[in-house]
Amino acid sequence: MGARATLVATLTEPPAADGRSLAALGGLADLLEVRADLVGDLDAAWLRSHFPGRLLYTLRSRAEGGAFEGSRERRRRRIGEAASAYDLVDLEAERDASDDLLATIPAERRVLSWHGAPADLETLRRRFSRMASVPAALYKLVTFATAPGEELASLELAADSRRRDLLSFAAGASAAWTRLLAPRLGAPWVYGAASETPGAPGQPTVARLRADFGLPELGDVAWIAGLIGNPVAHSLSPRLHNGGYRALGLAGLYLPFHVERFADFWLEIVESGIFARLGMPLRAFSVTTPHKEVAMAVAGAASPLAVLSGSANTLLFADGVCQAETTDAVGVAGALRALGRDPARLAVAVVGAGGAGRAVAAGLAHEGARVTLVNRTYERAREVARDLRVQAAPLDGFRPRGFDVLVNATSIGRDGEGLPPVALAEVATGTVVVDLVYGDEPTPWLSEAMRRGLPAVDGREVLLQQARPQFYMTTGCELPPELGREVLGLPAPGVAPGAAS
Numbered sequence: 345m346g347a348r349a350t351l352v353a354t355l356t357e358p359p360a361a362d363g364r365s366l367a368a369l370g371g372l373a374d375l376l377e378v379r380a381d382l383v384g385d386l387d388a389a390w391l392r393s394h395f396p397g398r399l400l401y402t403l404r405s406r407a408e409g410g411a412f413e414g415s416r417e418r419r420r421r422r423i424g425e426a427a428s429a430y431d432l433v434d435l436e437a438e439r440d441a442s443d444d445l446l447a448t449i450p451a452e453r454r455v456l457s458w459h460g461a462p463a464d465l466e467t468l469r470r471r472f473s474r475m476a477s478v479p480a481a482l483y484k485l486v487t488f489a490t491a492p493g494e495e496l497a498s499l500e501l502a503a504d505s506r507r508r509d510l511l512s513f514a515a516g517a518s519a520a521w522t523r524l525l526a527p528r529l530g531a532p533w534v535y536g537a538a539s540e541t542p543g544a545p546g547q548p549t550v551a552r553l554r555a556d557f558g559l560p561e562l563g564d565v566a567w568i569a570g571l572i573g574n575p576v577a578h579s580l581s582p583r584l585h586n587g588g589y590r591a592l593g594l595a596g597l598y599l600p601f602h603v604e605r606f607a608d609f610w611l612e613i614v615e616s617g618i619f620a621r622l623g624m625p626l627r628a629f630s631v632t633t634p635h636k637e638v639a640m641a642v643a644g645a646a647s648p649l650a651v652l653s654g655s656a657n658t659l660l661f662a663d664g665v666c667q668a669e670t671t672d673a674v675g676v677a678g679a680l681r682a683l684g685r686d687p688a689r690l691a692v693a694v695v696g697a698g699g700a701g702r703a704v705a706a707g708l709a710h711e712g713a714r715v716t717l718v719n720r721t722y723e724r725a726r727e728v729a730r731d732l733r734v735q736a737a738p739l740d741g742f743r744p745r746g747f748d749v750l751v752n753a754t755s756i757g758r759d760g761e762g763l764p765p766v767a768l769a770e771v772a773t774g775t776v777v778v779d780l781v782y783g784d785e786p787t788p789w790l791s792e793a794m795r796r797g798l799p800a801v802d803g804r805e806v807l808l809q810q811a812r813p814q815f816y817m818t819t820g821c822e823l824p825p826e827l828g829r830e831v832l833g834l835p836a837p838g839v840a841p842g843a844a845s
């Protein structure tokens with residue numbers, strides 16, 4: 345059997361009185377961390393009657409990003425009392441490492457923690473060495489990164505020491521990927537949220553740690569791929585790509601990178617060479633909203649379709665060159681073919697002229713479709729349409745009659761609400777409705793299309809169609825087709841998305 349991490353579920357909300365949510369967590373996590381600063385001092389005996397694993401008590405102070413603000417005495421009393429009932433206790437190195445508390449909690453039951461501002465590697469090393477003078481089962485050092493680059497020293501500390509009792513990573517949305525890499529550098533524990541409310545910014549749920557990253561199993565990692573975008577936390581791409589790597593026994597890890605400013609990320613993270621230094625060189629990125637256009641600027645080479653689209657959804661690293669590709673167009677064309685429609689015979693309205701809209705319009709036009717690019721900002725549609733040699737129309741007043749296919753390439757529907765991109769009342773029977781936007785449920789627009797009996801293509805289907813060539817370009821292997829459908833919760837080709845069980 346391969347290496348395995350310990351999964352810690354962090355409880356940030358009081359559990360339901362019937363204990364069912366705790367019992368469900370028992371199947372997901374080895375350890376339950378009770379954030380007593382958020383949920384209060386829960387009865388350990390009651391927790392044990394529902395959760396089968398070990399219990400960790402944490403009273404995170406305000407100074408370290410938690411909610412506890414009481415006096416020193418009150419803090420000692422609460423921690424002291426919890427120590428007699430819980431298996432493990434989190435002690436903040438800055439305030440709890442006093443002789444009297446340490447005397448009541450043996451080393452093997454201590455998690456010695458520190459949460460603070462980003463620092464350089466040398467400063468973190470000194471801090472860790474001071475902490476390590478107090479015996480503990482685990483040393484946890486977390487920095488709060490707010491800008492790209494600030495998270496790197498935390499990983500370097502982990503890589504440097506390779507100790508099995510050190511967990512060092514950075515918190516914050518843009519640094520969430522460091523949590524996922526830390527166990528590959530020796531960290532024994534991975535913390536995940538017990539519910540949708542994270543214990544710290546950027547913390548995924550334990551369910552997602554398992555489904556998307558294969559944790560707690562730790563396969564070998566020889567190279568890194570990932571998704572650059574904003575937002576990325578809810579993307580299904582990590583589940584899809586990592587699922588494929590695991591199924592085929594490939595030593596890759598696909599990470600989500602929440603990126604606010606592409607140029608900063610590129611300069612501070614990609615060009616820092618961190619992944620090569622860690623022995624896991626970068627192989628490829630998928631690129632999503634809103635960075636597809638700017639991604640073209642960093643590529644040393646680009647495919648003709650990426651050049652025509654002015655947009656990249658894939659960046660590949662090979663022989664020191666970064667190559668831009670786009671598979672967005674293939675995604676929609678592939679989904680149409682799966683419905684038995686030949687793109688070359690279709691009149692298609694693509695609504696949205698951002699990175700995705702551009703690429704879809706360029707790809708379909710390339711395949712011989714008659715494309716009209718429709719956009720809220722008409723000027724943008726006109727400019728893009730001129731480059732692509734397709735028609736343009738303003739969204740305001742747009743009539744969808746006469747089109748065989750309508751594609752939503754705007755961000756409308758991402759939050760599960762909002763006006764439909766195009767009204768479907770006048771649309772002819774048989775018009776295919778494609779929504780690039782996807783979520784756990786079909787979007788309101790897609791649901792309406794299905795209610796009206798129109799052939800509907802879910803964004804997850806498009807995701808799968810465009811991920812296949814991405815996967816192949818990254819690994820040289822085909823993504824197993826059934827695995828893709830299963831991971832994305834998609835029905836067999838040609839079946840309406842709502843029909844998925």
Ligand code: NAP
Binds near residue numbers: 701720782810
């Ligand atoms: P983008 O570059 O940010 O472009 C957004 C587009 O949406 C622009 O055309 C914008 O119009 C339009 N828009 C935004 N809000 C609008 C509103 N309230 N009313 C009308 N138009 C509005 O984004 P992108 O990268 O092209 O991606 C678009 C969407 O497609 C995203 O939700 C993305 O997640 C999804 N996507 C899915 C897949 C998949 O595989 N399923 C692949 C690619 C993209 P203006 O020009 O007027 O601002």
